[in-house]
Amino acid sequence: MGDRKTQVVICGGGAGGLEVARRLGARYGRRAHDIILIDRSPTHVWKPLLHEVATGSLDANLDEVGYRHHGFRWGYRYFLGSLSGIDRAAREVILAPLRDEDGRELVAEHRIRYDWLLLAVGSVTNDFGIPGVREHCLFLDDREQADRFRNRLLNHCLRVSRRLVTGLATDDEVRVTIVGGGATGVELAAELFNAAAGLRHYGLEVFDESRLRVTLVEAGDRILPALPEKLAAAAHAELEALGVRVLTSTRVVRAEPGAIVTAAGERIAGDLQVWAAGVRGPDLLAGIGGLETTPLNQLVVTGTLQTTRDPRIFAIGDCAFLRPAGSDRAVPPRAQAAHQMADTCFRNLVAAMEGRPLRPFRYRDRGSLVSLSRYSTVGSLMGNLVGGRMAVEGRLARLMYLSLYRMHLLAIHGWLKGAALILLGHVNQVVRPRLKLH
Known part of the structure; x- marks a missing residue:
């Protein structure tokens, strides 16, 4: 058992989970550590773009990221599956049976051990229990x-x-x-x-x-x-x-x-x-593994992004609930928060595995931007970094909005491939059909 690899399991391949998987894989490869990403979909699409996928303005087949190829490129392993439970005593995640489109079982319920676990399963829309x-x-x-x-x-x-x-x-x-x-x-x-x-x-x-x-x-x-x-x-x-x-x-x-x-x-x-x-955590998180959760099924985490009842389990993104010390507001469920949490979580996982002190997470409000398609873009930049907000509209706001996706590409692909994909995106604006109709 002395040569057993340290196993880091990441549940959820959204913006935060995928970024952590890439950075851990790039740091450790498949040497002393085994980095495993689990997601119920074989591909990643940046969630803030789903409204464009829904209208056909974006062809997700061309912009999605396949986990298997991405994992091979960056040194982590990918498993197709849905989290159904956590056995904290055995340090194992429990994956639900995998079925095909006809309901036939492909893979029975199974378990994957972990030494460190990151939960980044995102959120779902909150229906507030309204009938129908x-x-x-x-x-x-x-x-x-x-x-x-x-x-x-x-x-x-x-x-x-x-x-x-x-x-x-x-x-x-x-x-x-x-x-x-x-x-x-x-x-x-x-x-x-x-x-x-x-x-x-x-x-x-x-x-x-x-x-x-x-x-x-x-x-x-x-x-x-x-x-x-x-x-x-x-x-x-x-x-x-x-x-x-x-x-x-x-x-x-x-x-x-x-x-x-x-x-x-x-x-x-x-x-x-x-x-x-509105959003809430997925139903599967309600009391999962005996961890502390909120009424909205979010996992309560400490300042270092570790769950309050198990320091070997981290949580980031929309599924995590953190109220920073001295603040009366929780970190909001935004893409920028998931990215910032991913950066701190990566550093803290490395520190924990190497026996070094962990650093506290500090949320920095960069402002908000909302795109009204090709018609307009509005937003506020910098947030509390300058003691207030700077309102932006029009072309500057549109440029900043587009830069958010480019930063996401750099975060999950690295600078070289990320820059190439940004350039390719400009080319595709000319050669692609305007709408995806199939």
Whole structure:
């Protein structure tokens, strides 16, 4: 047993987990340590881009990262599987049975040992227990859900186009209702009009954005609460100029087939209903392995990102709950927080394995940026680094928004390949079709 490799298991291949796996693999390779990444999907797509996948503006087949090839390149191993439990006494993660699309078992429930464990399983959309939401609304938590939305959207657009061509209807429309006025809901609403405007060039000659009816419903008194009020108001005005019906201070009490119902009794009809109102940890985390969790299924972690009841288990990203010392607010579930946590977690895992002191995590608010597709971009930069916020709009904001994805590429691919992919992305903007329609 003296020559047994130290085994680091990472559950979740999102932005944070994949970055840690790459950096650990690059540092240790397959020498003294064995780095294992587990994810229920074979590929990675950056979650902030899922609204573009959903509308066809982004072809995920070209932008996704295959874990097997990425792991071979960077020195970690990848396992396809879904976490179902943790045996802390045996130091083993329990993976659910793996089944094919017909439900047949491919791999039985099995276990993988760990010396150090990182949980980075992300979040899911919070339905707040509202009746009918799970049954009648679509979500954008992963690639599969984004693809499902795109297929249904295109089918409805085709139906309306054919009815217009054949003269069966002259006023038919595609109605989309989006619940949640945060970044995902706002960006999806704008991207829908960008996609609809392009459909006329891809076989639906009589269909354009004028046939699209989008309603954005927000329970709070304004959309984009993470942004300063002036910028949120600018985004609100831009959406309405596009044709989006924006409803604030509007609470949804239930979802039905083809409609959502508000507390005021209004029934908002929709061919597609998207729920993008808040996030929570996956149900599997509720009390997993006896670890401390919040009512929203987030794992409570210490300042060093270790879980409160087991220092050998770390958690980062949306599934982690950390309220920094001296602060009355928890670290928000944002991509920038996951990236910053990944950096600290990587350093702390290395320090723990080498017997050195761990460093505390410090969240630095870099601000927020929201893209309204090709129409506009708004945001605030620097956050509390300069003692306040610097509002940005227009081209500068759009440039900064695009740079976020480029930084993600550098984080998971390294500087050489990351720079090459950024360059390739510019080329693909010219040679790729504008929309993915299959």
